[in-house]
Amino acid sequence: MATESTTASPLAETGERVCWSCSAPQAAQFCTSCGKVQPSQSVDYFTFFGLPRKLNIDVTRLQREFYELSRKLHPDLYGQTSKQEQEWSLEQSSLLNDAYRTLKDPIKRTEYLLRLEGVELEEQSKSATETARVSGEIKKQVVPPDLLEEVFELNMQLEELRMSRKMGEDDLALIRELQAHKTEFEKKFEVLTQELKQYWDQWDRVADVDQEEKRHQIRDKMVDVLNRRNYIRNLVRDVNEALGS
Amino acid sequence: MSYSDKVLDHYSHPRNVGSMDKGSTDVGTGLVGAPECGDVMKLQIKVNPETSVIEDAKFKTFGCGSAIASSSLATEWVKGKTVDEALQIKNTDIVKELSLPPVKIHCSVLAEDAIRAAIHDWKKKRETAKPETVEARS
Known part of the structure; x- marks a missing residue:
């Protein structure tokens, strides 16, 4: 399976945001310049890992990155930092775990991507029923x-x-x-x-x-x-x- | 999650469980499913060809308590209604009656789908069966 491993720079995704500490352009989790933890952004899981929104991903690489980030976000490292930074590291940790759990499983990854692409499976069925009610047509069942x-x-x-x-x-x-x-x-x-x-x-x-x-x-x-x-x-x-x- | 009393009542005493002859021209069958939970629901109606009144309804549902209750309620509601009246039943009516929580709304959607599918099936049969059907009924 072809695995596109374009190392998309998080910089490109985060646009104008800068580090709260040194004002350098920031990465998704840490400042690329001073290395300080950043507040978690509402980014999708692909962006979080700097991945393009594709379905074949290099899971080994993902896992490696997950372990590395987990280490960097470990609460022990933030004992001496400000309360704010401690909170941010916790937020980033939980985002990291959710993102990893979702992306490492190919089916969950697909379902997640479909949600990003505007598909709500249950909503889809409900709105189809509503359309059928109005038009009087028979609703096409999702299952043949x-x-x-x-x-x-x-x-x-x-x-x-x-x-x-x-x-x-x-x-x-x-x-x-x-x-x-x-x-x-x-x-x-x-x-x-x-x-x-x-x-x-x-x-x-x-x-x-x-x-x-x-x-x-x-x-x-x-x-x-x-x-x-x-x-x-x-x-x-x-x-x-x-x-x- | 706890079920409402009405759901429990329909679940433990489902009304109109059973099946009717699928081949009969008076009978409409709706078979629908929800892939999210794997539920499958079959609802059948027996319609008087002269008055279009639904004289009987049966269902068989494999699924959770809410799906069973929704289809049980649906059969109760359609009985005695004309097919056009039955088409007015909305899933939200079922949600309200059974106090279904948001995660179970798809069960009520399924029940509405089943009613519509059964009526559609009956109408289709009636169209293909020629006008003499009325006479053929002795």
């Missing part, structure tokens, strides 16, 4: 009907299994059928994950280019794949729970 049918059927079987368990029976034929379904769903999950990865590459190719329409297309495709993928993930989890108990 055939998948919904399968999910419904599988849930029926799960319920059946739980019922028979309650009666003290183990319906072996049903268990085998559920296991077969589970395997199928796991395959689908894998296919969707691969599909998502292709969109990461596509996204990264147009991320810097002035092609808003194309970006929106890829963004919407990612939303679609994620929705289906999440659905299947929850379903497999339920089947595992039912089969495991």
